[in-house]
Amino acid sequence: MRELLRVPQGHRIDLRRFDPRATPGGPRDKAAALAAAGPMEQRLASLQERLYAASTAGDGRRVLLVLQGMDTSGKGGTVKHVIGMFNPSGCRITAFKAPTPEEHAHPFLWRIARAVPRPGEIGIFDRSHYEDVLIARVRELVPRSRLGSRYGQINRFEQSLADEGVTVVKAFLHISRAEQRARLLERLDNPDKHWKFSPGDIDERALWPEYRHAYELALERCSTAAAPWYVVPADRKWYRNWAIAQLLLEHLEELAPRYPEGDFDVDECRARLIAT
Amino acid sequence: MRELLRVPQGHRIDLRRFDPRATPGGPRDKAAALAAAGPMEQRLASLQERLYAASTAGDGRRVLLVLQGMDTSGKGGTVKHVIGMFNPSGCRITAFKAPTPEEHAHPFLWRIARAVPRPGEIGIFDRSHYEDVLIARVRELVPRSRLGSRYGQINRFEQSLADEGVTVVKAFLHISRAEQRARLLERLDNPDKHWKFSPGDIDERALWPEYRHAYELALERCSTAAAPWYVVPADRKWYRNWAIAQLLLEHLEELAPRYPEGDFDVDECRARLIAT
Numbered sequence: 001m002r003e004l005l006r007v008p009q010g011h012r013i014d015l016r017r018f019d020p021r022a023t024p025g026g027p028r029d030k031a032a033a034l035a036a037a038g039p040m041e042q043r044l045a046s047l048q049e050r051l052y053a054a055s056t057a058g059d060g061r062r063v064l065l066v067l068q069g070m071d072t073s074g075k076g077g078t079v080k081h082v083i084g085m086f087n088p089s090g091c092r093i094t095a096f097k098a099p100t101p102e103e104h105a106h107p108f109l110w111r112i113a114r115a116v117p118r119p120g121e122i123g124i125f126d127r128s129h130y131e132d133v134l135i136a137r138v139r140e141l142v143p144r145s146r147l148g149s150r151y152g153q154i155n156r157f158e159q160s161l162a163d164e165g166v167t168v169v170k171a172f173l174h175i176s177r178a179e180q181r182a183r184l185l186e187r188l189d190n191p192d193k194h195w196k197f198s199p200g201d202i203d204e205r206a207l208w209p210e211y212r213h214a215y216e217l218a219l220e221r222c223s224t225a226a227a228p229w230y231v232v233p234a235d236r237k238w239y240r241n242w243a244i245a246q247l248l249l250e251h252l253e254e255l256a257p258r259y260p261e262g263d264f265d266v267d268e269c270r271a272r273l274i275a276t
Numbered sequence: 277m278r279e280l281l282r283v284p285q286g287h288r289i290d291l292r293r294f295d296p297r298a299t300p301g302g303p304r305d306k307a308a309a310l311a312a313a314g315p316m317e318q319r320l321a322s323l324q325e326r327l328y329a330a331s332t333a334g335d336g337r338r339v340l341l342v343l344q345g346m347d348t349s350g351k352g353g354t355v356k357h358v359i360g361m362f363n364p365s366g367c368r369i370t371a372f373k374a375p376t377p378e379e380h381a382h383p384f385l386w387r388i389a390r391a392v393p394r395p396g397e398i399g400i401f402d403r404s405h406y407e408d409v410l411i412a413r414v415r416e417l418v419p420r421s422r423l424g425s426r427y428g429q430i431n432r433f434e435q436s437l438a439d440e441g442v443t444v445v446k447a448f449l450h451i452s453r454a455e456q457r458a459r460l461l462e463r464l465d466n467p468d469k470h471w472k473f474s475p476g477d478i479d480e481r482a483l484w485p486e487y488r489h490a491y492e493l494a495l496e497r498c499s500t501a502a503a504p505w506y507v508v509p510a511d512r513k514w515y516r517n518w519a520i521a522q523l524l525l526e527h528l529e530e531l532a533p534r535y536p537e538g539d540f541d542v543d544e545c546r547a548r549l550i551a552t
Binding site (some may be wrong): 056126146191194205259 | 315332355359360363367369371402460467468470473474475481482501536537538540543545549550552
């Protein structure tokens with residue numbers, strides 16, 4: 001399935017040509033997606049345990065899922081869904097907000113490097129270093145020349161992650177502008193959701209074409225062999241959840257982690273244990 | 277329920293008098309516990325969201341669940357169960373292993389303080405600063421005088437957490453020695469579980485009475501009004517899971533966090549949003 005969503009390297013991207021309601025490679029409908037979830041969850045949990053177990057014997061491999069998308073595209077909901085399928089103890093979730101003064105005093109990749117999953121872990125980034133070429137571009141937070149050099153810095157950084165055994169899976173959750181309006185209205189209509197809303201969200205939304213363009217550049221320039229981008233249609237939450245799980249499944253199956261063999265005498269240990 | 281499990285302040289504790297198969301205050305059986313889980317989960321998730329929402333408006337309160345217990349007592353399984361009920365994005369899980377050289381070079385509470393949940397979060401410690409009066413005592417890792425002063429340091433540290441709005445819930449997962457043997461044998465009998473086993477586990481098990489005594493001292497000396505200890509019978513996993521959820525529920529309901537009110541004009545925002 002992942003080849004259907006993968007952004008080809010070195011091509012121009014026009015996000016308007018990607019349908020946010022599409023369901024490439026996915027189950028027929030929501031009911032079918034729910035039915036598929038159980039078996040997928042079992043396979044994912046089993047693969048994660050193997051990955052973690054392998055790390056205890058020196059296997060340095062790990063997985064990093066990077067989630068990006070416009071406001072309300074479902075990054076938080078995806079995190080909840082993904083974690084629900086794994087053992088959370090083996091996951092490292094980081095939500096990146098506006099940089100703190102300390103983070104700001106460092107190169108933009110500093111806080112990212114610190115959050116990279118350790119061997120055996122599944123890391124999840126809710127936003128990431130891509131904000132530094134997205135909002136940073138749209139809001140002109142840095143001079144254009146510095147911005148321009150960041151794409152190459154990102155590619156070299158992600159290459160070094162791959163070299164260290166990190167499988168980087170970058171998912172752009174693609175929603176339509178109409179769907180964002182509906183989701184923001186839902187927040188406004190429910191007083192219990194007001195804390196999630198800020199009038200600034202409407203100002204950001206007004207910059208939709210500028211953000212789309214910034215995403216197109218990031219997808220074009222940073223979908224590499226070492227760390228490809230996937231465009232995940234996200235207007236339908238059931239497809240989004242299925243697609244993210246499927247992406248992780250395909251990558252984990254490719255890694256094919258194995259339980260390490262014990263370096264002890266099982267029979268002797270059993271005898272000692274029974275004696276206690 | 278929590279009063280049934282709470283360790284009274286300033287009393288001697290004999291853990292042999294606590295039945296690890298008991299189910300104080302709990303559902304009748306496993307089926308009833310499973311039936312109760314759904315509604316509990318909904319209430320917990322709702323309270324967690326309110327706690328998190330309140331923090332965005334300046335409420336500094338948060339919850340820290342500290343899990344301790346002998347090997348195989350189910351700390352990891354409890355983490356998985358608890359996280360399954362919450363939104364993981366609002367949780368901060370830390371598993372404390374043997375201290376790294378850097379951690380070792382600092383006072384023992386240094387790495388603990390760094391892992392304390394932020395406002396609005398649910399923190400979970402899988403092991404904690406109590407290891408520094410447990411294995412440190414049994415294995416004589418520090419001189420007895422330094423060990424003796426640690427109980428007071430812990431109490432002052434936990435009091436300062438409470439002063440800052442951290443609700444500290446400390447759970448000792450109490451299993452029987454026979455149950456531990458059964459669980460270790462299970463690991464030995466399944467090659468896919470060998471990575472979880474080390475012959476050292478049998479050596480630790482041989483020190484059961486010493487560990488029990490170290491736990492008794494920790495429970496006696498560090499069950500304070502600011503941060504009480506709870507003894508959770510843990511031979512039955514369904515009771516353990518129910519009891520931890522119930523403890524969290526009672527503490528969160530006492531906190532009674534509330535959604536903050538929006539500081540914006542809803543009708544104006546709706547009109548602006550619809551126009552975009």
